[in-house]
Amino acid sequence: MDSIDQRIVSQLVADARSSYAEIGKVVGLSAPAVKRRVDRLLDRGVLRGFTAVVDPEALGWGTEAFVEVRYRGNVSPGQIRASLEPLAEVVAAYTVSGAADAIVHLRAADIHHLEDALERLRGVDMIDRTVSTVVLSTLLERSPAPEPRNGP
Amino acid sequence: MDSIDQRIVSQLVADARSSYAEIGKVVGLSAPAVKRRVDRLLDRGVLRGFTAVVDPEALGWGTEAFVEVRYRGNVSPGQIRASLEPLAEVVAAYTVSGAADAIVHLRAADIHHLEDALERLRGVDMIDRTVSTVVLSTLLERSPAPEPRNGP
DNA sequence: GCTGAAACGATTTGGAG
DNA sequence: CTCCAAATCGTTTCAGC
Numbered sequence: 001m002d003s004i005d006q007r008i009v010s011q012l013v014a015d016a017r018s019s020y021a022e023i024g025k026v027v028g029l030s031a032p033a034v035k036r037r038v039d040r041l042l043d044r045g046v047l048r049g050f051t052a053v054v055d056p057e058a059l060g061w062g063t064e065a066f067v068e069v070r071y072r073g074n075v076s077p078g079q080i081r082a083s084l085e086p087l088a089e090v091v092a093a094y095t096v097s098g099a100a101d102a103i104v105h106l107r108a109a110d111i112h113h114l115e116d117a118l119e120r121l122r123g124v125d126m127i128d129r130t131v132s133t134v135v136l137s138t139l140l141e142r143s144p145a146p147e148p149r150n151g152p
Numbered sequence: 153m154d155s156i157d158q159r160i161v162s163q164l165v166a167d168a169r170s171s172y173a174e175i176g177k178v179v180g181l182s183a184p185a186v187k188r189r190v191d192r193l194l195d196r197g198v199l200r201g202f203t204a205v206v207d208p209e210a211l212g213w214g215t216e217a218f219v220e221v222r223y224r225g226n227v228s229p230g231q232i233r234a235s236l237e238p239l240a241e242v243v244a245a246y247t248v249s250g251a252a253d254a255i256v257h258l259r260a261a262d263i264h265h266l267e268d269a270l271e272r273l274r275g276v277d278m279i280d281r282t283v284s285t286v287v288l289s290t291l292l293e294r295s296p297a298p299e300p301r302n303g304p
Numbered sequence: 305g306c307t308g309a310a311a312c313g314a315t316t317t318g319g320a321g
Numbered sequence: 322c323t324c325c326a327a328a329t330c331g332t333t334t335c336a337g338c
Contacts, residue, residue: 001210009211012204016168019330030308035331046210051203052164054295058153058198059161061296066218066248066255081291093291096218103218103285107296133220133255139233139245143206144213144259171315182323187317 001046004029006146008037009047013143016050061107063114063134064091067121068100070129075101083124089117100131153198156181158298160189161199165295168202213259215266216243216287219273220252224280227253235276241269252283 007027011018020031020038027034041047056062071080077095080102084093092105104121108114114134122130159179163170172183172190179186193199208214223232229247232254236245244257256273260266266286274282 009204009206013206014203016202016204020332021330031330032309032332033307036306044210045207048205048207050168051166051205051295052161052168053200053203054161054165054298055197055200056296058196059296059298064246066246077289077291085292088297090292090294091296092293094216094218095288095291097286097288100285102291103287133252134249135255136247136249137229139229139247139254140237140242141244142242143203144208144211144243145240146206146211172317173315183315184317184324185322188322 005037005041005046008034009041009146012038012047012050056107060109063110064105064107064138065114065118065132065134067104067106067118067133068096068131069102069104069121069127070099071101071126072128073126075126079126083126084121087117087120087124089113090121106132157189157193157198160186161193161298164190164199164202208259212261215262216257216259216290217266217270218285218287219256219258219270220248220283220285221254221256221273221279222251222281223253223278225278227278231278235278236273239269239272239276241265242273258284 004027008023011023011026020034023029024031024034029037038047042049056064069080080095081093084090084102084104089106089108090104091107094103095101096103106114106117106121108117111134118130118132121127156179160175163175163178172186175181176183176186181189190199194201208216221232232247233245236242236254236256241258241260242256243259246255247253248255258266258269258273260269263286270282270284273279
């Protein structure tokens with residue numbers, strides 16, 4: 001993971017469909033050299049894959065919310081994950097420190113659909129209490145830059 | 153945006169580097185037909201682009217947190233956005249309903265770096281109070297499926 | 305280990321029917 | 322939309338640093 005790898009990753013984050021030759025022109029390598037590095041980055045798990053960035057509005061997922069979820073008793077992260085995975089509206093979920101056990105990021109078509117998803121979320125077996133916060137607007141969303149610092 | 157477009161989007165979300173011929177095989181179209189549809193989806197903004205999915209751990213961004221931010225007085229979303237954009241650790245930010253004005257998603261190298269970022273966040277001019285929640289583990293992260301429902 | 309050059313099949317891309 | 326053709330690209334193989 002040298003500085004060339006970082007520039008390759010940056011380039012792919014900016015446009016995952018750019019060609020190896022194009023990337024090579026930017027980082028100063030030939031296309032095969034770039035491909036070898038990308039393959040290695042995929043192998044090491046630094047690059048997990050390539051995806052399309054979709055406008056949620058355009059797909060009819062215009063409403064989102066963050067929900068703090070408190071579970072009953074002692075529940076493992078695996079159990080929490082398993083309980084949330086079946087809900088299609090869950091786009092992200094994290095275990096967290098503090099009063100709540102998990103933060104769940106929900107996306108729905110509209111407020112009505114969001115209410116429906118929240119009802120189903122609250123219907124999950126082990127869930128004790130939920131506190132939901134509706135998103136009014138997305139201010140920014142971006143990927144972290146490669147190698148921000150070298151540790152503590 | 154018919155059912156073929158939806159399947160094309162799904163395919164590109166799953167792998168943004170798959171070829172048009174490959175997508176065409178799945179959706180039952182020729183490669184040029186797929187390319188025209190992808191170009192149109194990009195034009196309409198349904199597809200915003202293509203990006204690499206990076207492992208934050210591998211890049212040295214292993215620690216994240218959600219921060220509820222309360223601003224002083226009446227602040228516009230644009231001002232909030234402008235105040236957060238300079239902070240490299242901010243990966244996402246939303247205006248929200250409820251007690252807080254915004255939710256900020258932070259990524260840092262470690263707890264120390266997170267503390268540093270939080271300090272700089274609290275140093276932002278118009279910010280009144282912050283409540284931070286540290287992420288212990290990421291349970292799941294996924295893209296919303298195309299066309300979940302047809303609206304209200 | 306790393307690289308670049310060459311070669312060949314596959315893909316992209318624009319135009320015609 | 323499909324078909325076709327020219328340009329470009331992906332991928333492997335090779336030899337050299």
